[in-house]
Amino acid sequence: MRIGVFVCHCGSNIAGTVDVERVALEARAFPDVAFASDTMYACSEPGQAAIIEAIREHRLDGVVVASCTPRMHEPTFRKTVERAGLNRYMFEMANIREHVSWIGKDTEANTRKAADLVRMAVAKLANDRTLTPKKFSINKRVLVIGGGVAGIQAALDCADGGLEVVLVEKTATIGGKMAKLDKTFPTVDCSSCILGPKMVDVAQHPNITLYASSEVADIGGYVGNFNVSVRKKATYVDWDACTGCGQCTEKCPSKKATDRFNEEIGTTTAINIPFPQAIPKKASIDPEFCIKLTKGKCGVCEKVCPTRAIRYDQQDEVVEEAVGAIIVATGYDLFDWTRYGEYGGGRYPDVITSLQYERLLSASGPTGGHVKRPSDGKEPETVVFVQCVGSRDKSVGRPYCSGFCCMYTAKQAILTKDHMPESQSYVFYMDIRAPGKMYDEFTRRAMEEYGTRYIRGRVAMIYPKGDKYVVRGADTLMGGQVEIEADLVVLAVGAEASEGAARLAEKLRISYDSYGFYMESHIKLRPVETNTAGVYLAGSCQGPKDIPASVAQGGAAASKVQNLFSKDQLESDPQISNVAIKRCIGCGKCIQTCPFGAIETVDFRGMTKASVIETVCQGCGICTSTCPQGAIQLQHFTDNQILAEVNALCQQSPFRNYE
Amino acid sequence: MSAITVPELRIVGFLCNWCSYGGADTAGVGRFQQPTDLRIIRVPCSGRIDPLFVLKSLVNGADGVLVSGCHPRDCHYSEGNFYARRRLEVLKRFLPILGIDERRFEYTWVSASEGQKWKNVVQTFTEHIHELGPAPRLDASLVKTAEALLTDAA
Numbered sequence: 001m002r003i004g005v006f007v008c009h010c011g012s013n014i015a016g017t018v019d020v021e022r023v024a025l026e027a028r029a030f031p032d033v034a035f036a037s038d039t040m041y042a043c044s045e046p047g048q049a050a051i052i053e054a055i056r057e058h059r060l061d062g063v064v065v066a067s068c069t070p071r072m073h074e075p076t077f078r079k080t081v082e083r084a085g086l087n088r089y090m091f092e093m094a095n096i097r098e099h100v101s102w103i104g105k106d107t108e109a110n111t112r113k114a115a116d117l118v119r120m121a122v123a124k125l126a127n128d129r130t131l132t133p134k135k136f137s138i139n140k141r142v143l144v145i146g147g148g149v150a151g152i153q154a155a156l157d158c159a160d161g162g163l164e165v166v167l168v169e170k171t172a173t174i175g176g177k178m179a180k181l182d183k184t185f186p187t188v189d190c191s192s193c194i195l196g197p198k199m200v201d202v203a204q205h206p207n208i209t210l211y212a213s214s215e216v217a218d219i220g221g222y223v224g225n226f227n228v229s230v231r232k233k234a235t236y237v238d239w240d241a242c243t244g245c246g247q248c249t250e251k252c253p254s255k256k257a258t259d260r261f262n263e264e265i266g267t268t269t270a271i272n273i274p275f276p277q278a279i280p281k282k283a284s285i286d287p288e289f290c291i292k293l294t295k296g297k298c299g300v301c302e303k304v305c306p307t308r309a310i311r312y313d314q315q316d317e318v319v320e321e322a323v324g325a326i327i328v329a330t331g332y333d334l335f336d337w338t339r340y341g342e343y344g345g346g347r348y349p350d351v352i353t354s355l356q357y358e359r360l361l362s363a364s365g366p367t368g369g370h371v372k373r374p375s376d377g378k379e380p381e382t383v384v385f386v387q388c389v390g391s392r393d394k395s396v397g398r399p400y401c402s403g404f405c406c407m408y409t410a411k412q413a414i415l416t417k418d419h420m421p422e423s424q425s426y427v428f429y430m431d432i433r434a435p436g437k438m439y440d441e442f443t444r445r446a447m448e449e450y451g452t453r454y455i456r457g458r459v460a461m462i463y464p465k466g467d468k469y470v471v472r473g474a475d476t477l478m479g480g481q482v483e484i485e486a487d488l489v490v491l492a493v494g495a496e497a498s499e500g501a502a503r504l505a506e507k508l509r510i511s512y513d514s515y516g517f518y519m520e521s522h523i524k525l526r527p528v529e530t531n532t533a534g535v536y537l538a539g540s541c542q543g544p545k546d547i548p549a550s551v552a553q554g555g556a557a558a559s560k561v562q563n564l565f566s567k568d569q570l571e572s573d574p575q576i577s578n579v580a581i582k583r584c585i586g587c588g589k590c591i592q593t594c595p596f597g598a599i600e601t602v603d604f605r606g607m608t609k610a611s612v613i614e615t616v617c618q619g620c621g622i623c624t625s626t627c628p629q630g631a632i633q634l635q636h637f638t639d640n641q642i643l644a645e646v647n648a649l650c651q652q653s654p655f656r657n658y659e
Numbered sequence: 660m661s662a663i664t665v666p667e668l669r670i671v672g673f674l675c676n677w678c679s680y681g682g683a684d685t686a687g688v689g690r691f692q693q694p695t696d697l698r699i700i701r702v703p704c705s706g707r708i709d710p711l712f713v714l715k716s717l718v719n720g721a722d723g724v725l726v727s728g729c730h731p732r733d734c735h736y737s738e739g740n741f742y743a744r745r746r747l748e749v750l751k752r753f754l755p756i757l758g759i760d761e762r763r764f765e766y767t768w769v770s771a772s773e774g775q776k777w778k779n780v781v782q783t784f785t786e787h788i789h790e791l792g793p794a795p796r797l798d799a800s801l802v803k804t805a806e807a808l809l810t811d812a813a
Contacts (some may be wrong), residue, residue, distance in 0.1 A: 069684045071676070071703070099686025099699055105777075109667060109695040116698050502733075509735050511678065513772035529770075531677055568688065575703075595737045620736035621707030625746070637703055642712055645700050649671060650719035 008067035119385030138224030150539025151329035244281035335390025380487030382410020391494030402494035406529030415564035681771030706739025712731035
């Protein structure tokens with residue numbers, strides 16, 4: 001075999017702490033290496049051209065590039081060797097940037113380590129075989145999980161492009177957090193005026209199947225052919241029959257149910273429609289508060305319902321859907337501010353969250369848009385906003401900036417003045433972060449036109465004094481303590497990963513970061529893809545985002561799905577398992593361990609043998625390490641290849657003399 | 660060239676592509692400085708790691724072997740790391756029977772976002788192996804005698 005080795009400088013990224021020329025020089029002495037050189041940027045146009053030229057000139061059978069991580073540029077270089085006429089799997093990468101030059105400053109040790117990694121790659125490549133992908137057909141339907149603004153945008157973009165969409169939303173209505181907002185920054189647009197029509201479009205779109213009050217119970221399959229079971233939770237109302245007339249909610253005698261849509265400001269009836277513009281506009285019963293369901297008496301709603309839609313004995317129902325791609329848009333949760341004991345920890349009725357305040361401001365909210373203190377219903381004169389509650393605070397495990405709190409606080413300060421011209425607002429802030437289009441101008445307007453007093457410093461504590469609350473904090477610009485007597489305190493709570501995000505990630509087989517937000521495939525270049533083929537991300541499930549960013553990402557995820565579905569057939573990765581039929585003893589252990597059901601038994605001259613279903617195999621190799629005979633081998637990661645790497649690493653002298 | 664004060668030992672790392680290899684990349688991107696003794700072999704899944712690989716490494720002269728995969732329940736292939744955990748746990752108990760110090764082998768779970776954790780794992784394990792020192796090797800004179808005996812027998 002004739003192998004070519006290319007050692008990349010990556011500018012100074014690698015060459016700064018690795019003697020790349022020397023690594024190339026060393027590589028020439030490795031078995032099977034016919035050519036080795038160093039190159040400034042292997043991934044650049046001239047870098048790739050040099051590789052192609054060397055393959056032709058030196059009649060190379062395989063190529064090793066020592067550069068960055070294969071998770072970054074393996075596809076790039078595979079295409080390069082393919083352009084030179086080699087099979088794309090006759091390529092190996094040695095990671096001498098992330099795993100060598102960036103983590104060690106000792107050039108001598110780094111150079112030796114880099115040479116070792118190249119030696120391992122060469123040894124593996126010497127055992128590589130050409131592989132050819134197979135084609136399989138795909139199901140051009142898409143599942144969108146989460147009906148917030150990102151999910152709505154993704155669903156509409158897919159549906160408008162002619163794809164069938166299944167939209168699963170866990171609450172009784174789509175709209176997400178945006179539907180709860182009164183106005184949006186920086187235009188002070190009415191939120192429901194811009195979101196409402198989109199929600200209606202979802203309901204009326206012939207290509208969208210909407211499952212509200214539903215959850216994804218299980219996901220199987222792989223890109224192009226996912227099987228999803230959706231659990232439709234019991235709402236105790238037959239939604240096919242319910243017309244959303246609202247007679248049941250008017251007559252319901254149980255009026256103490258938790259009003260989740262209004263952020264628990266006020267209460268609602270046990271049978272309710274979340275809000276007048278809800279989509280789908282269907283009633284559902286809160287079983288915790290329904291008198292019929294808890295005590296067996298009542299039954300008023302059943303009597304008044306003109307369409308006889310009430311079903312007290314309804315059970316959860318599971319429906320199966322087959323889709324080819326999945327867009328995850330599960331959004332975020334607000335930080336539970338009651339963890340801040342110094343701010344009352346939830347004990348003071350007039351210390352509320354920003355989203356609760358949003359409901360107080362909203363004309364469709366529980367107070368009809370009149371700002372009233374929850375404790376006594378009085379209109380507040382002094383409103384204090386406290387920023388960074390659950391953001392940029394290591395002590396509560398939220399060291400990241402939630403990004404949108406500065407802006408919504410400015411918006412709420414402006415709206416406060418609009419609602420109550422006599423009022424005075426104060427904002428305690430750490431830094432103002434307003435990098436979006438028209439954002440900085442907007443916060444300045446809050447200060448300059450609306451007279452909001454911004455105080456730079458953290459609030460130390462909040463305590464009641466008479467019917468007011470004393471907000472005590474530092475003013476770090478003035479260098480002193482400030483105390484403000486407030487009628488109402490609004491905490492600008494940050495965002496955290498939504499509850500259950502980890503469980504869903506396990507079902508989807510995608511990864512999440514230490515805060516629970518889903519991880520994109522590449523932070524800059526693949527921001528809506530995940531590492532699982534066919535699963536895309538949109539909105540705040542990936543990290544806190546405002547509305548424009550969520551909408552943009554929803555659209556981007558939809559276009560990725562369109563891109564995926566633009567072909568009728570996909571190529572499967574040929575790095576899959578293969579059975580050596582003569583060695584197989586038909587014990588079936590591989591079949592038992594395969595998580596994808598990708599191995600079946602076949603009859604071979606009267607004997608039972610294992611056989612891999614090539615389009616189903618995902619290439620994990622669990623079967624290979626299970627097989628007692630070594631008969632089933634994961635191609636490109638065979639026992640021989642990995643052991644060749646082990647040998648290359650262990651059997652050479654650990655201290656080579658470079659001179 | 661700076662002189663190396665402590666001689667490097669040979670540590671083999673088997674890392675799954677999706678979590679720990681990504682975590683090692685994240686540590687690199689974060690420029691978290693680490694000892695250079697460890698060389699990483701990338702495998703698709705920790706479930707792909709045959710205990711044989713660990714044994715071969717140790718028998719071939721590795722001073723330490725580190726295996727790392729996705730956190731249990733967070734596997735890219737849904738359950739590969741459960742298989743890995745069972746196999747590696749059994750292996751750990753089996754090593755002393757072969758006369759190999761089981762402290763030379765360790766397995767751990769590091770996700771793709773845990774760059775800092777990966778750095779700590781590498782640092783701790785490398786220090787640990789340095790405390791144990793180089794793996795015992797056969798006396799060179801014994802090998803020579805054995806070779807001579809074999810040649811005579813042939």
